[in-house]
Amino acid sequence: MQNGTSNEWLSDRAFGICRLSLLSIYREPVVGSGLTSQLLFGELYQVLRKTKDGQWLFVEGEAQAGSGWILASQHHDLTAGSYSFFMQSPLHITTATLSRVIWEKSIVYLLPGSQLHAGNQEIFDWEASFSFEGSSRPFSKKACREELVETAKGFLNAPYLSGGRSIFGLYEGSWLHLIFKICGYIVPNYLSQLLTAGREVGLSGIQAGxxxxxxxxxxxxxxxxxxxxxxxxxEIHGKVRFSPFEPEKWITGKNKSKQVQVLHVKNLMGS
Structure with a gap:
């Protein structure tokens, strides 16, 4: 048990997959405690512990999607075998502003970055078992810098939301995580973790992307x-928007302000 009272660790890990358009992950097992992240349709997670009353589950999303508490009523259980299969099956990432899938005879709307698992033995065979309308790209195909920038532009005007991870609300870490995920790369979902990710290139070596x-x-x-x-x-300043990037004006001339400082310039594409 953690703290001896509120929740307990599972003796065996359980597994799940998001089957909602958007699944919120909270800081604490209390409604209104604040978001740490969100999961999109098709994203996988492991269940590490639960509250004593069984109403909340602490989950850890795969591919650095985030961790925290979800409502047990929104959990979609997977066996260990199914989870392993999904982890290894070919993956497509949705790219359209809004796609839709008919699953279990009901329509589910998919936001950018949602996952579709495809394969000959797929439990969720997207060619035979369901109808998909929208656009997607194979996760195994790495996008170039130009494609990455175009993907980022698709989130223009999406509002700021602490812990949000969709076009309806984003913060810096989740927004960058989604952009790179759609383009075939896994990067951290939180700003603090970006500090040690990728390769430092500095202002002198900066490139688009x-x-x-x-x-x-x-x-x-x-x-x-x-x-x-x-x-x-x-960047996100109230919403995703364009801003001038003129570091030479911040570090030279009459502008002595220390309020704007470039801490890192990172290449997260590995090339």
């Missing part, structure tokens, strides 16, 4: 954006 991490006056990571080239940055 690189991630820029800023710090506050105390040197603590505070926000991040995606460099799109031509002196432009996509």
């Amino acid at each position: 690189d991630v820029v991490i800023f710090s506050n006056e105390q040197g603590i990571p505070s926000r991040a954006g995606l460099y799109t080239g031509s002196g432009q940055l996509l």
Whole structure:
């Protein structure tokens, strides 16, 4: 048990898959405790513990999708064998602003970054067992920098939401995680973890598709954006929007402000 009272560790891990358009993950097993992340349709997770009353489950999403508490009523159970199969099966990621799938004779709307598992022995055979309308790309196909930037532009005007992970609400970490996931890359879902991810290239080596991490006056990571080239940055400031990226004006001339500091410039594409 954790703290001896509130929740208990499972003796054997349980497994699940998100079968909702969006599944919220909370900081604590209490409604209104705040989001840590969200899962999209088709994303897999492991169940590590539960509350004593069984109404909440603590889950850890695969591919760094995030961890926290979900309502047990929203859990879709998988056997260990099915979970292993899904983990190894070919994967497609939805790219359209809104796709839809008919599953169990009902329509489920899919947001960008949702997962479709495909294979000859697929429990959820997308050619024979259900109807899919939208667009997707194979996760195994790595996008180039130009494609990555175009994918990022698809989230323009999506609002800021702490812990959000969809076009209806995002924060820096989840937004970057989704962009790279759609383009075939796995990167951390949280800003703090981006500090040690990828390869440092610095301002002198920056290219379109690189991630820029800023710090506050105390040197603590505070926000991040995606460099799109031509002196432009996509970032979340109330919503996903373009901002000028002119670091030379921040570190030279009469502007002595320390409020804007580039902490890292990261290549997360591995090339």
